[in-house]
Structure formats: C-alpha cells, structure tokens
Amino acid sequence: MQKFTVLDGLVVPLDRANVDTDAIIPKQFLKSIKRAGFGPNLFDEWRYLDHGESGMDNSKRKPNPDFVLNQPRYQGAQILLARENFGCGSSREHAPWALEDYGFRAIIATSFADIFFNNCFKNGLLPIRLSAEQVDALFKAVAANVGYKLTIDLERQTITAPDGTVYKFEVEIFRKHCLLNGLDDISLTLQHVAEIKAYEAKRRAAQPWLFL
Amino acid sequence: MGTQTLYDKLWNAHVVRQEADGTALIYIDRHLVHEVTSPQAFEGLRLAGRKPWRIASMLAVADHNVPTTGRAQGIADPISRLQVDTLDQNCEELGITEFKMSDVRQGIVHVIGPEQGATLPGMTVVCGDSHTSTHGAFAALAFGIGTSEVEHVMATQCLLMKKAKAMRVVVDGALHKSVTAKDIALAVIGKIGTAGGTGFAIEFSGSTIRGLSMEGRMTVCNMSIEAGARAGMIAADDMTINYLKGRPFAPQGELWDKAVSYWRTLHSDDGAKFDAVVKLDAAQIKPQVTWGTSPEMVVAVDGRVPDPATMSDAVKREGAERALLYMGLKANTPIAEIKIDKVFIGSCTNARIEDLRAAAVIARGKHIAANVKLAMVVPGSGLVKRQAEQEGLDKIFIAAGFEWREPGCSMCLAMNDDKLLPGERCASTSNRNFEGRQGSGGRTHLVSPEMAAAAAIAGHFVDVSK
Numbered sequence: 001m002q003k004f005t006v007l008d009g010l011v012v013p014l015d016r017a018n019v020d021t022d023a024i025i026p027k028q029f030l031k032s033i034k035r036a037g038f039g040p041n042l043f044d045e046w047r048y049l050d051h052g053e054s055g056m057d058n059s060k061r062k063p064n065p066d067f068v069l070n071q072p073r074y075q076g077a078q079i080l081l082a083r084e085n086f087g088c089g090s091s092r093e094h095a096p097w098a099l100e101d102y103g104f105r106a107i108i109a110t111s112f113a114d115i116f117f118n119n120c121f122k123n124g125l126l127p128i129r130l131s132a133e134q135v136d137a138l139f140k141a142v143a144a145n146v147g148y149k150l151t152i153d154l155e156r157q158t159i160t161a162p163d164g165t166v167y168k169f170e171v172e173i174f175r176k177h178c179l180l181n182g183l184d185d186i187s188l189t190l191q192h193v194a195e196i197k198a199y200e201a202k203r204r205a206a207q208p209w210l211f212l
Numbered sequence: 213m214g215t216q217t218l219y220d221k222l223w224n225a226h227v228v229r230q231e232a233d234g235t236a237l238i239y240i241d242r243h244l245v246h247e248v249t250s251p252q253a254f255e256g257l258r259l260a261g262r263k264p265w266r267i268a269s270m271l272a273v274a275d276h277n278v279p280t281t282g283r284a285q286g287i288a289d290p291i292s293r294l295q296v297d298t299l300d301q302n303c304e305e306l307g308i309t310e311f312k313m314s315d316v317r318q319g320i321v322h323v324i325g326p327e328q329g330a331t332l333p334g335m336t337v338v339c340g341d342s343h344t345s346t347h348g349a350f351a352a353l354a355f356g357i358g359t360s361e362v363e364h365v366m367a368t369q370c371l372l373m374k375k376a377k378a379m380r381v382v383v384d385g386a387l388h389k390s391v392t393a394k395d396i397a398l399a400v401i402g403k404i405g406t407a408g409g410t411g412f413a414i415e416f417s418g419s420t421i422r423g424l425s426m427e428g429r430m431t432v433c434n435m436s437i438e439a440g441a442r443a444g445m446i447a448a449d450d451m452t453i454n455y456l457k458g459r460p461f462a463p464q465g466e467l468w469d470k471a472v473s474y475w476r477t478l479h480s481d482d483g484a485k486f487d488a489v490v491k492l493d494a495a496q497i498k499p500q501v502t503w504g505t506s507p508e509m510v511v512a513v514d515g516r517v518p519d520p521a522t523m524s525d526a527v528k529r530e531g532a533e534r535a536l537l538y539m540g541l542k543a544n545t546p547i548a549e550i551k552i553d554k555v556f557i558g559s560c561t562n563a564r565i566e567d568l569r570a571a572a573v574i575a576r577g578k579h580i581a582a583n584v585k586l587a588m589v590v591p592g593s594g595l596v597k598r599q600a601e602q603e604g605l606d607k608i609f610i611a612a613g614f615e616w617r618e619p620g621c622s623m624c625l626a627m628n629d630d631k632l633l634p635g636e637r638c639a640s641t642s643n644r645n646f647e648g649r650q651g652s653g654g655r656t657h658l659v660s661p662e663m664a665a666a667a668a669i670a671g672h673f674v675d676v677s678k
C-alpha cells in the first residue's frame with residue numbers, strides 16, 4: 001500500500017450530500033476482476049455526456065463540461081472536498097480504487113459512510129472529517145481561488161490552508177500508523193496467529209455447532 | 213459484566229485481542245462470498261501465497277450477474293461470464309462450497325444464507341456486500357465489508373474493527389392492514405435519515421418487531437445500511453429458533469439443544485444502556501413510497517412530493533431540487549398520481565416467499581395496467597421459486613401479466629440484462645433509489661411488495677391499506 005505522509009494537493013469541490021458509491025463507480029464497471037483501471041470511469045454518469053460501458057475508449061467519449069472534475073482549473077486535483085455522508089450505499093471497494101486510480105489521495109467531508117471510510121484506509125486514501133462550518137469555509141475558499149491547494153500532514157493531523165489557517169483532524173492511532181508506514185493489515189494480523197488459534201480452539205470447544 | 217446489550221454480547225464473544233486504541237481483532241464465524249467483490253481478494257491471496265484460514269466457514273454463490281431468463285444458454289455478456297467463471301474456478305480450486313447457477317439452492321446471497329441455516333444466532337457473519345446486515349435478524353453480528361477485508365477474513369478468519377455505538381429502535385403497537393416490514397424500514401430511515409445510523413449498530417425491538425416473521429425481520433435488518441448503520445440486529449426468540457430447525461447447515465440432535473440454550477441468551481438485558489434510542493408508533497406508519505434519489509426521501513402513499521422551497525437547510529434543499537429534476541417530478545404532486553412504467557418485485561430486501569405471497573394476493577385475478585411495460589417477479593432463490601410454484605403463485609403472476617423469472621439480484625442493481633431505460637419509472641421492492649441504480653437515467657420508487665403489485669395493477673401508486 002502507498003504511504004501517506006504529507007500531501008500538498010490541489011482541491012476539487014464536489015458540492016453534493018449523500019454521494020453514493022453507485023455514483024462514484026457505476027455498476028457496469030464492477031464486472032472487472034482486477035483492482036486497477038477504474039480511474040477513467042470515476043463518477044462516470046456525471047462526468048460524461050454519453051453512457052459508459054466497460055471496455056470503451058474513454059478518450060473518445062464526450063465529457064460533460066459542467067461537471068466539476070472536467071473543469072480545466074481542477075485538473076490534477078488530489079484532494080476531493082465533499083459534503084455529508086460521502087460514500088454511502090454499496091460496499092464496493094471499487095469506489096476507493098477508482099478515486100485512487102484517478103489520482104486522489106485524500107477526501108475531506110462532513111461525514112463518511114462506515115464501509116467506504118474503512119475501505120479508504122486499505123488503499124492509501126485518507127478520509128478526513130471536518131465540521132460543517134469548516135467544510136463550508138473550504139468550499140467558499142476553493143470557489144474564490146483558482147489553484148487552491150491544501151497541505152495535509154498526517155503525522156501532525158493538520159490541514160494547512162494558503163492563508164495560514166490550520167485545521168486539526170482526528171484519525172485513529174492504528175489506522176494512522178498503517179497509513180504512515182504503508183503497512184498491509186493482513187501481515188500485521190498474521191503476527192497474532194497463535195492468539196487467533198487459541199481463540200478458535202476455545203470457541204470450537206464451547207460452540208462446536210459453528211464448526212460443522 | 214453487568215447489563216449488556218445484544219450487541220455487547222455478540223461483540224464480546226468475538227474479541228480475539230484488542231489494541232490500546234480500542235481497535236479489536238474480531239473472529240468471523242461465517243463468510244459469504246459472491247462473484248463481484250471476491251475476485252480481487254482471491255487474487256491477492258494467491259499473489260501472497262496464502263490459503264484461506266477456514267474453508268468450512270465460507271459459502272459462495274453467484275447472484276449479482278446471473279441472467280434471470282434462459283439460464284440453459286449460460287451468460288451472454290462475456291465480462292459477466294468471466295466474473296462468474298472466476299468464482300467457480302476459485303471455489304473449485306480451494307474446495308469452497310458454492311451453489312452454482314444450475315443448483316436449485318442458488319439465489320441472492322442474503323436469501324440463501326438464512327434459508328440454508330448457514331446464518332445462526334450468535335455468529336459473526338460477513339460478506340463483501342453492504343446488505344449483509346440482513347443476517348442480523350437472527351441475533352447475529354452481521355455486516356458488509358470491502359474487498360480488502362474479504363481478503364483479510366480469508367487469510368486470517370478475523371477482521372480489524374472498532375466497536376460501534378449502540379442504537380435501539382423500538383417499534384411498538386399494531387400495524388395497519390397491508391403495512392409491512394418494508395414500510396417500517398422506510399419509516400425509520402425517513403425519521404433518522406440515511407446518515408442517522410452512521411457509527412451505530414442498531415437493535416430493532418418492541419412488540420411490532422417481535423410480531424414480525426423472520427422474513428419481515430430480515431427486511432428490516434436489510435435496510436439498516438440504508439440508515440447508515442453497518443449492522444442491524446434483532447434478539448433471538450421462538451420465532452428465530454423455529455425458523456432454523458431442520459435447515460441443512462443448522463446443528464441437529466444434542467448439538468441443536470445445546471445451541472438453542474445459548475441462543476436464548478441472545479437479547480439485550482433489562483436496563484442495558486444504549487447510546488441512542490429511537491421510538492416509532494406502529495399505528496402511525498402508513499405504506500411508504502420514496503420520491504427521490506436517496507432512501508430518506510420518502511413519504512406516506514397518501515402524501516405529496518415535497519416542495520424543496522419549504523426546506524430551510526440549503527444542502528437538503530439543493531439535494532431535493534436535484535432529485536426532483538432527476539426523477540422528473542413536480543413539487544406537491546400527490547404520490548397516488550405518479551404513473552409508472554415498470555415494476556420490480558425482487559432483491560434481498562423483498563424476494564422471500566412471504567413477499568411473493570403478499571404480492572400474489574394483490575395480483576390474483578387482476579391484470580397489470582396498459583401503461584405498465586414490464587412487471588417482473590424475481591424470486592430470491594431457487595428454493596423460494598420452487599416453493600412459490602408449489603403454491604401456484606407463479607400462475608397467479610403470469611395470469612396477471614407479470615414475468616416470472618429465475619433467481620438473482622436482477623434489477624436491484626441492473627448488472628445483468630434487467631434494467632430501466634433512461635427516464636423509465638419503476639415501482640421497486642429493492643433497497644436503493646440512487647441515480648442510475650436500476651439502469652442509467654432510470655427512476656426508482658422504493659415500496660413494499662404489496663404496494664409494487666398494486667401499482668402494477670393500477671398503473672400508478674395506490675394506498676393498499678385502504
């Protein structure tokens with residue numbers, strides 16, 4: 001997994017609440033058996049004027065000029081700014097895969113849906129919750145300043161705006177540790193094989209019907 | 213231990229170890245697998261040279277991509293076919309029990325788990341699918357996970373997670389005629405919002421919930437995720453135990469008795485503390501219809517499409533305006549005047565036998581309206597289908613002009629050929645009305661099976677409780 005330490009990235013605003021994972025990556029792209037290559041179809045229904053299917057040459061499709069990701073000033077954005085309940089709906093990890101493949105490394109929103117929030121951390125993406133007022137202030141700042149960038153420092157848990165404003169954010173210690181070091185959960189868990197086996201043996205003895 | 217909630221009991225029983233910050237390693241008893249969210253996990257396992265920890269904990273089925281007609285010809289779409297073939301190959305190679313497309317036990321993963329007795333009280337149940345919350349109806353701790361977590365469970369039989377807060381939703385009183393579990397679920401979401409349950413595990417309780425069948429309880433728990441909660445659950449009682457008796461994966465004989473005496477402890481203790489409590493009066497719940505593009509955009513069937521202009525919250529107002537535009541609806545339109553083009557009775561929310569029976573009662577001896585282009589019934593599993601056919605429900609539906617299909621997810625998410633065309637309006641018993649969910653540009657109204665059947669007959673929404 002890609003490490004996340006300090007990110008100095010361009011911000012793109014997606015001003016909608018309840019952005020669901022069906023919108024982030026529509027179902028027709030879930031048929032892939034691979035993890036990569038979802039970026040060109042991120043927000044497909046909003047991003048293109050025609051209907052997308054997997055296997056299409058996306059460079060030949062008509063982009064929707066009104067969709068924020070297509071505006072020239074936001075090209076190369078690495079930070080997505082959103083509203084409440086971002087990533088709700090389906091558990092598809094294809095959503096963070098698509099965001100990451102597109103080039104995003106962090107998402108700032110008022111709140112996130114649980115499964116999506118979890119899935120981000122498994123893919124080197126940092127989801128950050130800020131208060132509704134702070135998110136509002138950022139939406140205004142992005143709109144007012146072309147090329148608006150933020151600096152996200154995971155170690156210090158800060159977001160620094162160009163005017164010097166510093167926003168503190170929360171992140172669980174364990175998740176922070178994994179993200180800072182690019183650690184993969186499975187190898188970490190497998191350090192506890194003995195404990196898992198001991199637990200399992202106890203459980204098998206107490207509730208043998210679970211092991212039929 | 214003091215007084216504990218059901219969630220406390222389930223959680224505590226599964227903690228293998230705990231980190232200082234509260235992150236726990238939780239043991240997983242049952243891992244359900246389907247074709248869409250598993251290929252990358254199997255691939256990851258293989259690349260790392262790992263083997264699944266406990267094959268017997270896994271049960272696999274293809275449901276999202278499978279066709280609902282012409283099964284004998286296989287899957288026409290080569291990309292869908294590859295995904296289903298990949299699941300078959302992975303299961304064969306590793307010796308994982310799988311119900312293949314030709315197996316009568318095949319069906320939607322959340323229908324077949326309980327139907328087989330593979331979901332038992334006291335279990336942790338996971339699946340790479342958000343509606344895994346369905347299984348919580350059996351006093352199990354059941355939740356959806358992403359593909360990385362699918363791989364993590366395969367490799368370690370555990371998951372890393374933090375304990376959620378506990379919410380109790382209490383529904384008391386008698387339901388009006390033709391008000392169903394689906395209407396309870398939608399009414400709860402209408403009340404707390406789609407993010408209202410975020411960070412919570414919800415326990416549904418109260419006399420109304422206790423009075424629901426297991427099918428109804430599954431419908432309620434299924435929709436927990438639509439309220440933002442990863443898990444929903446209901447205490448075990450006689451209903452739970454009677455449902456499970458004799459199911460293929462359930463214990464038998466002495467083990468059954470032992471299991472039952474444990475299961476009887478799976479309820480919240482009197483006086484157990486919850487972080488939040490929400491109360492609903494069953495008598496106030498009417499048949500529900502969603503009008504927008506989020507399940508919280510819901511009103512009673514005798515209501516009207518709301519007017520965004522009356523909403524004070526700017527984000528909500530803009531969301532509602534966008535939803536009305538997408539849905540092709542005008543503010544203040546009476547719900548009963550909304551005409552539909554298609555009807556879908558199916559999905560892991562409402563495709564069990566009881567759902568089909570309820571819809572059949574409405575459809576019996578009637579015919580779908582001229583403006584309804586397609587009304588389809590997609591049973592939740594091959595066994596549900598067989599049962600329905602034994603009861604003659606298929607004949608009722610077919611005589612009424614409905615199509616009777618093979619089991620699968622079908623138009624709940626439209627990954628197979630069953631989809632809405634742009635602009636088409638559908639009365640659907642599924643769980644998500646997101647933009648494009650049932651087909652690009654398609655417009656979904658979530659309702660109960662009775663409401664969907666009645667809308668098919670009338671060509672527009674009608675109040676089935678009248």
Ligand code: SF4
Pocket residue numbers: 275276320321322341343559560561620621624625642643
């Ligand atoms: S029926 Fe719909 S919600 Fe249920 S598992 Fe299938 S796609 Fe998901």
